[in-house]
Each structure stands twice: as C-alpha cells, then as structure tokens.
Amino acid sequence: xxxxxxxxxxxxxxxxxxxxxxxxxxxxxxxxxxxxxxxxxxxxxxxxxxxxxxxxxxxxxxxxxxxxxxxxxxxxxxxxxxxxxxxxxxxxxxxxxxxxxxxxxxxxxxxxxxxxxxxxxxxxxxxxxxxxxxxxxxxxxxxxxxxxxxxxxxxxxxxxxxxxxxxxxxxxxxxxxxxxxxxxxxxxxxxxxxxxxxxxxxxxxxxxxxxxxxxxxxxxxxxxxxxxxxxxxxxxxxxxxxxxxxxxxxxxxxxxxxxxxxxxxxxxxxxxxxxxxxxxxxxxxxxxxxxxxxxxxxxxxxxxxxxxxxxxxxx
Numbered sequence: 639x640x641x642x643x644x645x646x647x648x649x650x651x652x653x654x655x656x657x658x659x660x661x662x663x664x665x666x667x668x669x670x671x672x673x674x675x676x677x678x679x680x681x682x683x684x685x686x687x688x689x690x691x692x693x694x695x696x697x698x699x700x701x702x703x704x705x706x707x708x709x710x711x712x713x714x715x716x717x718x719x720x721x722x723x724x725x726x727x728x729x730x731x732x733x734x735x736x737x738x739x740x741x742x743x744x745x746x747x748x749x750x751x752x753x754x755x756x757x758x759x760x761x762x763x764x765x766x767x768x769x770x771x772x773x774x775x776x777x778x779x780x781x782x783x784x785x786x787x788x789x790x791x792x793x794x795x796x797x798x799x800x801x802x803x804x805x806x807x808x809x810x811x812x813x814x815x816x817x818x819x820x821x822x823x824x825x826x827x828x829x830x831x832x833x834x835x836x837x838x839x840x841x842x843x844x845x846x847x848x849x850x851x852x853x854x855x856x857x858x859x860x861x862x863x864x865x866x867x868x869x870x871x872x873x874x875x876x877x878x879x880x881x882x883x884x885x886x887x888x889x890x891x892x893x894x895x896x897x898x899x900x901x902x903x904x905x906x907x908x909x910x911x912x913x914x915x916x917x918x919x920x921x922x923x924x925x926x927x928x929x930x931x932x933x934x935x936x937x938x939x940x941x942x943x944x945x946x947x948x949x950x951x952x953x
Contacts, residue, residue: 701729712741778952810840812859812860812863829907872901875899
C-alpha cells in the first residue's frame with residue numbers, strides 16, 4: 639500500500655513538472671501610430687513627425703525613411719505630397735517627416751537656415767540617434783528622400799552623412815554646385831535616384847542659377863551633372879540601361895529611366911527624366927496649380943519606385 643501511494647505521488651509530481659511545449663501567441667498587431675517628436679539640437683528646438691506602421695510591435699528591426707519637405711513646405715504637407723504610409727504598413731517601415739527652420743533646409747544654397755548657420759546635417763544625425771535609441775529601427779537601413787529644397791538636402795545627406803544614410807532619392811532637385819558638389823566625397827558608396835521634370839519651372843533641369851518663383855537662389859548642377867557625380871562616387875558603369883516607361887496616363891508626360899549599374903558593393907544610380915514634367919512628385923499630390931509648378935506625371939508612382947530601390951541596399 640505504501641509503495642502504491644509512493645508511486646502515485648511520484649507520478650503526479652512528474653505530471654506537474656511536464657514541460658508545456660505550447661508556443662505562446664505573439665501579441666496582437668498594434669495599429670499604426672503617428673506622433674510629433676520634439677528634440678533640442680544645438681540649443682534650438684526642432685521637431686519631426688514619425689509614423690510607426692501597422693504591427694510595428696511584431697516587426698523586429700525596421701528600415702526607416704526620411705521624407706523631407708520642400709522650401710516653404712511642412713512635414714504635414716510632405717505626408718500629403720509623398721505618402722509612404724501604405725508602403726510602410728505593408729513592408730513595416732518607419733517614416734520620419736522632419737520640419738525645417740522657417741520651413742527651409744540648409745542644403746548649401748543661401749536659404750534662411752543657411753544664412754543663420756543652421757547645421758541641418760547634425761539635426762538628421764541626432765534624429766538617427768533618437769530613433770535607434772527609442773524605436774526598433776535598423777541603423778543600417780536608413781534612407782533619405784525629398785522634393786525641391788528637401789531633395790537638395792537629401793543630396794547633401796548622401797555626401798556628408800553616409801555613415802548613417804544607406805541610399806538617397808532626389809525629386810525636383812539636384813545638388814548645390816559651388817560648395818556641396820565640389821566637396822562631396824562620402825566614405826562609402828551611396829546608391830542614388832534622381833527624378834526631374836524637363837519643364838520644372840523652379841529648379842532648372844539644365845542647372846545653373848536658380849532665379850524663378852522667389853526661390854532661395856543659388857547655383858545648382860543639372861540633372862545629368864548630379865547623376866554623373868554619383869556615378870563617379872559609386873564607380874558605376876557610365877553606359878546605362880535605358881527604358882521608356884509605359885505611357886499609362888496619357889497626361890502629356892512620359893518618363894525615361896536610365897540605370898547605371900555595377901557600382902562598388904552593388905551600388906547603382908538611376909535617372910528618371912520626366913518629359914514635360916514639372917516641379918512635382920510623380921503620382922503625388924498636386925500641391926499647387928499646374929500653372930505654377932507644372933504637371934504631375936501619373937506614369938509612375940514615385941513612392942513605390944523609391945522604396946523598391948531603397949530596400950535593395952543597406953549600409
């Protein structure tokens with residue numbers, strides 16, 4: 639009897655110690671989240687909007703895109719012009735929409751922040767630090783894109799912050815010609831896209847002095863001079879693969895793609911020339927009338943093209 643009781647006790651003890659092999663379910667996906675972050679940089683109050691995608695809590699380390707507004711623009715306005723949020727939700731990407739000083743950036747041209755000596759490169763570097771420290775961001779997959787003044791700023795970031803920025807995409811802009819371009823010598827290859835309308839009324843496709851539309855002025859590279867600069871930096875082939883994108887919209891614009899491949903570490907440079915395109919973001923929001931900024935081509939979705947390019951590269 640004693641033996642039977644002992645055996646029963648041992649059996650129950652073994653049952654109580656049996657390992658539970660059930661895999662716990664992951665927490666439910668959190669909804670997307672958009673918030674404004676305030677940060678002090680060089681003694682000055684700065685801010686930026688962040689967008690965390692649907693399910694960010696289960697996504698692990700995520701890529702991050704800076705989407706940079708143009709001159710006299712805003713972070714909110716850039717979300718409307720270049721809305722990456724659907725892409726972010728699908729592929730789990732963190733978006734950062736920063737705000738410039740007096741709605742402008744120090745891209746090397748004589749903008750207000752340039753004249754005030756604002757170090758916007760430092761601002762972007764500290765935003766990288768903040769996002770990596772406080773969110774699940776992959777520091778090797780940080781990208782920069784922008785329109786107009788924000789595009790010129792993206793070029794500058796590629797030149798001067800290549801230790802953080804894995805690739806750039808520049809729309810309706812090129813690169814400041816007198817200080818930024820001559821000194822642009824990043825420590826690593828930086829894959830780059832340049833998108834530019836041939837009839838851009840504010841940033842001349844052929845480069846030179848910027849005089850139209852009350853812009854900040856300055857001297858800028860032409861579209862192909864900027865492309866050639868990055869071909870040289872990245873040691874890409876100088877012979878492109880040329881493709882005419884399908885004219886799907888019949889909106890008076892067409893787009894020619896030139897891919898310069900074979901660069902260091904697999905880097906590439908891609909040119910998109912938008913024939914009859916304006917100072918706009920392809921398939922983006924027409925933020926001002928066509929009579930002021932020109933046509934917005936509907937022949938490609940710039941957000942999708944840019945993200946498809948970005949996600950191939952890491953630092």
